[in-house]
Amino acid sequence: MTGHQASRFEADERGFFGGPVDGFGGRFMPEALVAALDELTEAWHDAMADPAFTDEFAAILRDYAGCPSPLYEAERLSAKVGCRILLKREDLNHTGAHKIRNVLGQALLTRRMGKTRVIAETGAGQHGVASATAAAYFGLDCTVYMGAVDTRRQALNVARMNLLGAKVVPVESGSATLKDAINEALRDWVASVDHTAYLFGTAAGPHPFPSLVRDFTRGIGDEARAQCLDRYGRLPDAIAACVGGGSNAIGLFTAFLEDDDVAIYGFEAGGEGVDTPRHAATIGAGERGVLHGARTYVLQDEDGQTVESHSISAGLDYPGVGPEHAFLAATGRASYLPVTDAEAMDALALLSRTEGIIPAIESAHAIAGALRVAEQLAAEKGPEATLLVNLSGRGDKDMGTAIEWFGLGDPEQVTEEPVGQPGEEQTGDRR
Amino acid sequence: MSVTPAFARARDEGRAALVGYLPAGFPDVAGGIEALTTMVDAGCDVIEIGLPYSDPVMDGPTIQAAAQQALDGGVRVADVLRTVEAVAATGTPTLVMTYWNPVERYGVDRFAADLAAAGGAGLITPDLTPDSGAEWIAAADAHDLDKVFLVAPSSTDERIAMTTAASRGFVYAAAVMGVTGARTTTSDLAGPLVARTRATTDLPIGVGIGVSSGDQAAELASYADGVIVGSALVRTLLDHPHDRAAGLAALRALTEELANGVRRG
Structure with missing residues (x-):
């Protein structure tokens, strides 16, 4: 793991890759979540500059995840x-899958921030299973949002998450698939942000998630x-x-x-x-x-x-x-x-x-x-x-x-x- | 048109303004116009028309259901503007509340121009904050439109000051940490948020907190400049899916109760 590099590919401080006008990224989010995203950004910067954090992350990846x-x-x-x-x-x-890297990094950061609960979205269930795994590893409470179409298609992964101690919430709104699971996780987060971290499953979403997930x-x-x-x-x-x-x-x-x-x-x-x-x-x-x-x-x-x-x-x-x-x-x-x-x-x-x-x-x-x-x-x-x-x-x-x-x-x-x-x-x- | 005169008139009358919301195209385009004009007639001072969107992350089940019904019915942006035109023609200032992507897709300046041409007062932007909204701010200024940004209990004082400085018309205080939806209990977060917001601005402050009754409206009106009601109004129509006349009667009755409430505050 390396720290932040000054690179033409790096996002600016507001999360835009290639500038705010012509570029991509940024943070188009409700004001209610801005404080949490700012808190996460600061904690992530701080953690990535702290050898105690990066060493622990490397050790967990080696000893637990097999990297x-x-x-x-x-x-x-x-x-x-x-x-x-x-x-x-x-x-x-x-x-x-590779996803264990992301969730272990984010869950380690969650613990560092003193939060006790994680939420995640999942499509087929892979990120949900990984999140439930990381939550079990760190002893965090875990709720996974999953489109109702997907909970029916992927009953085995629902069972895995349940076995790992996670609560799985079927999402019926919209098209009842991954994007709606993200919507529902964001709705949860608005109401729970003081004690809950959102383990975002991919290098998308508002700043800092694209860069944070990349780092992990x-x-x-x-x-x-x-x-x-x-x-x-x-x-x-x-x-x-x-x-x-x-x-x-x-x-x-x-x-x-x-x-x-x-x-x-x-x-x-x-x-x-x-x-x-x-x-x-x-x-x-x-x-x-x-x-x-x-x-x-x-x-x-x-x-x-x-x-x-x-x-x-x-x-x-x-x-x-x-x-x-x-x-x-x-x-x-x-x-x-x-x-x-x-x-x-x-x-x-x-x-x-x-x-x-x-x-x-x-x-x-x-x-x-x-x-x-x-x-x-x-x-x-x-x-x-x-x-x-x-x-x-x-x-x-x-x-x-x-x-x-x-x-x-x-x-x-x-x-x-x-x-x-x-x-x-x-x-x-x-x- | 701006919402400013409506808030000023309410203030002159020693009361809060009643701000009522429905999504366009619900239950259909014509029915939505009829419902919104009913709300005007029954005492709303300002109207918010929601632009139905496929991914409404700040909305609870009630507004989601109404917006989904509108989308399933094929509502288009042009229908939203048509609804604005019909409601604004009553003389009551009419805002559009919209998630950001449909505006960006339409073209920000084009949207501002067409909204102004329809007689709209401006936009409420639940997922666009001023620090990400330079293009909208420029377009709104060019077309003389209100910019209603949101503040939240989690906002820092610094962000509240930044937000109110960029706002025109009123400031929207979303005073519960959570999605839209009627709540029977009042939030102890609203009072401090209004006080912190008022310390930064002379703009009127409208509060959205899940109000569903005249008594709640009255309580809120004692310290807010505007009482914003959405889900409870939507609910009256959702509860009468097969009887529009009954839905409109319930909508009228609730609006009158709320209008009475803001006069007791």
Whole structure:
């Protein structure tokens, strides 16, 4: 973990990336919450400058969450695409995704601030489970808001949160999905702010959350950069991550922003296609606007009403995006491209078959996009070209979706045929 | 048009002003206009028209339900402006209360121009504070519109001073820490907030605190310049989904009770 760097990519003191007029971020929030956001900003600055805090955070990540996660060279996948693919194995973290970093950081900060209760929003339940885990670890009271559509779809995660001691509140308002869960968590926070911290689940929302969440997740990229240099004596040619709100992506990207020779790719959920209404490609197909306290790209209609997003991956199914990603897109430092449901599921099957790793469907978007980039890189630079992909989470939680998508799991239809594309013969042997 | 003369007249009469809220398009556009003009007729001094929005983070279940009904009915920004025009034509100053994104999407200066052209008095902006509102402040000034910003019990004295300095028309004291909604108990946060706000400004101070009865209005009117009522008025219409005449009668009765309350304060 490093402290604050003076960087052209850093937000200004009011949280704008790229300035208040043309830039993204800021704090478009009710006055009632400004004092709490100011308090949080001050506590976060203070904590990040305090070695006692950063050392404790590092120790918890190491001893409890299993960080640093390995950097793994995916040899058979590399052989298939013709250049080196490295996977940052965030799927091996405790609770199975990068999100544990963010919640442990925020919960540690909560304890430092003397607050006793945390609230969180969750879509499919991953951030909710992570928050419940961190709350259990620190002995904090925890309430998770979850769209009623999602509590029905993700009963297993509801049970996990309950087992971890969290209260789960189904949200029936609006479209009863993630954005409405955020709305309801904010409503709770307005009324409870004196003793409650809001563990925001992604690098979005009002200042300081985009920068604060980045600080707690940037270990992904800091570790990966050092691991890559240590092992190969060089930086990757390109890095890639999936982007919903964008916490795993900003966690990877931050360490590489000043490395001008490293190309940066974010892959958004293209759903059924960005030419259909059913996608979550906010940067690619959204318009500038304000959602959940930040100016960013938003999927919205011509009256500024938020439009419902769609993705097969619940973790990417959000009609906004973190403002730093909006800024990186606007400046051209990073490229954001869509990956469809079908492409992601193909990549999920491919990674399972070639590497024995079932990725989260979110992460499968990064894999699918990375395969496109890798073919380009291999053609341009040959087999030594290196692409580093954040494997942000594991796929256990997605087996229900996979069963449905691939037609698996029916005891009457057990088949010897494996799932996914043929292509075994195209992939290389392990050395 | 500004709300200033309405507050001045109430002050001259030794009472607080009654500020009543409904979202536009609820129960539908024509029905909303009829309801709002009923409130004017029954004693509201100032009208707030809500612009229904998909993500209303400061609203409780009552106003959420009404706004959702309006959105489900297909209400557009143009319908909100049409509603403003119809209500402002009564001569009662009419503000729009809106979350920020629809204004930004419409174009801030264009929104200000069209609101002014419709006879609107200005905007109440629950998720836009003056320190993030430079573009709106410039547009409001250019089109001679009221800028009603909010102060809260959690606001520092410094932020209250900054907020009142940027406001025109009145200052909105949201005196409970929580979302909108009728409350039967009064907040002990309102008095100190009004006092802290008054120390920074000569502008009238309107208080929103979940008032739902004439007695609550009277109590609040003893120290506030304006009594703001939203959820309780919305509730009268929500409670009569299939009988508009009964809903309007209940709306009229409650407005009259509140108007009577602010005269007892």
